[in-house]
Amino acid sequence: xxxxxxxxxxxxxxxxxxxxxxxxxxxxxxxxxxxxxxxxxxxxxxxxxxxxxxxxxxxxxxxxxxxxxxxxxxxxxxxxxxxxxxxxxxxxxxxxxxxxxxxxxxxxxxxxxxxxxxxxxxxxxxxxxxxxxxxxxxxxxxxxxxxxxxxxxxxxxxxxxxxxxxxxxxxxxxxxxxxxxxxxxxxxxxxxxxxxxxxxxxxxxxxxxxxxxxxxxxxxxxxxxxxxxxxxxxxxxxxxxxxxxxxxxxxxxxxxxxxxxxxxxxxxxxxxxxxxxxxxxxxxxxxxxxxxxxxxxxxxxxxxxxxxxxxxxxxxxxxxxxxxxxxxxxxxxxxxxxxxxxxxxxxxxxxxxxxxxxxxxxxxxxxxxxxxxxxxxxx
Numbered sequence: 001x002x003x004x005x006x007x008x009x010x011x012x013x014x015x016x017x018x019x020x021x022x023x024x025x026x027x028x029x030x031x032x033x034x035x036x037x038x039x040x041x042x043x044x045x046x047x048x049x050x051x052x053x054x055x056x057x058x059x060x061x062x063x064x065x066x067x068x069x070x071x072x073x074x075x076x077x078x079x080x081x082x083x084x085x086x087x088x089x090x091x092x093x094x095x096x097x098x099x100x101x102x103x104x105x106x107x108x109x110x111x112x113x114x115x116x117x118x119x120x121x122x123x124x125x126x127x128x129x130x131x132x133x134x135x136x137x138x139x140x141x142x143x144x145x146x147x148x149x150x151x152x153x154x155x156x157x158x159x160x161x162x163x164x165x166x167x168x169x170x171x172x173x174x175x176x177x178x179x180x181x182x183x184x185x186x187x188x189x190x191x192x193x194x195x196x197x198x199x200x201x202x203x204x205x206x207x208x209x210x211x212x213x214x215x216x217x218x219x220x221x222x223x224x225x226x227x228x229x230x231x232x233x234x235x236x237x238x239x240x241x242x243x244x245x246x247x248x249x250x251x252x253x254x255x256x257x258x259x260x261x262x263x264x265x266x267x268x269x270x271x272x273x274x275x276x277x278x279x280x281x282x283x284x285x286x287x288x289x290x291x292x293x294x295x296x297x298x299x300x301x302x303x304x305x306x307x308x309x310x311x312x313x314x315x316x317x318x319x320x321x322x323x324x325x326x327x328x329x330x331x332x333x334x335x336x337x338x339x340x341x342x343x344x345x346x347x348x349x350x351x352x353x354x355x356x357x358x359x360x361x362x363x364x365x366x367x368x369x370x371x372x373x374x375x376x377x378x379x
Contacts (some may be wrong), residue, residue, distance in 0.1 A: 118238035135223035151202035166191035223323025224319035
């Protein structure tokens with residue numbers, strides 16, 4: 001006799017909430033409990049059906065499996081327990097395989113069967129700021145595993161035949177061990193998850209289908225790349241065992257510090273020291289640009305430390321774009337050191353002239369005027 005639908009058993013809709021399920025279960029369990037119906041075999045059977053239905057539907061994962069596969073999700077025997085009627089977690093079916101079917105496409109596998117893809121490889125490359133600005137190509141020597149030419153990647157001495165279903169896992173690529181209600185799943189040690197074994201392994205690769213080798217890869221670093229960028233080369237990782245697809249190769253880009261420029265996104269900053277006389281008198285200076293050219297900057301008289309001048313379109317390249325950021329010249333006025341006697345005399349004369357006229361250093365004069373007012377109690 002076909003089993004009744006679990007939702008019908010509890011008398012609830014298929015979209016019933018957890019609270020609705022619990023209320024329905026408690027009401028029916030009280031009605032058909034064996035203690036209330038001594039000797040009534042039909043009530044006892046009904047009580048078991050109610051418990052079985054509730055044990056499945058109260059668990060989100062089991063309910064999802066039931067909604068998709070119905071009673072087939074829990075057939076083929078299994079471990080009886082808690083009046084739930086038993087659940088099959090064996091290698092031949094049940095929740096383990098059902099969840100593989102439901103979620104296999106998201107995890108990149110289908111039941112663990114078949115040879116696994118090759119390992120991904122990772123390597124860091126260092127470039128300088130100018131190379132990051134213009135883009136470059138680098139050649140990397142990569143120790144990896146490639147397809148065995150002797151067996152064409154099959155792992156078998158005769159290249160095409162000789163593989164048979166693994167006797168340990170029956171081709172599943174995994175084995176499960178029941179421990180009470182819990183199940184432990186492991187990759188099959190006999191076939192290493194491939195689900196097959198070779199009768200006549202290749203003598204060159206010992207049946208793996210791959211051999212170690214050093215390859216040279218040319219990697220294109222695009223203009224405008226940021227420090228820490230990861231570049232993926234699809235299919236350039238290790239070859240997969242027994243003809244499986246290769247993994248990927250990831251290049252992590254590190255940019256060395258530059259002696260003149262600091263980068264912030266698409267903008268470049270350059271700190272330019274000026275002599276005191278240059279800053280006071282003004283003039284014109286020439287500065288380098290990241291693209292190798294030069295630019296002239298006009299310095300107005302009275303320029304102060306911290307003043308900033310913007311050069312539009314002279315900054316860093318923008319990734320996947322012809323645009324460029326801006327360049328900022330940050331001024332630092334340098335005070336002369338180790339003065340000669342004549343230099344000291346000239347500066348003392350300049351200082352006396354400045355004090356006499358009371359002009360030339362408005363910020364300094366304003367600050368000390370406020371200090372004087374503070375001590376006189378005016379502020």
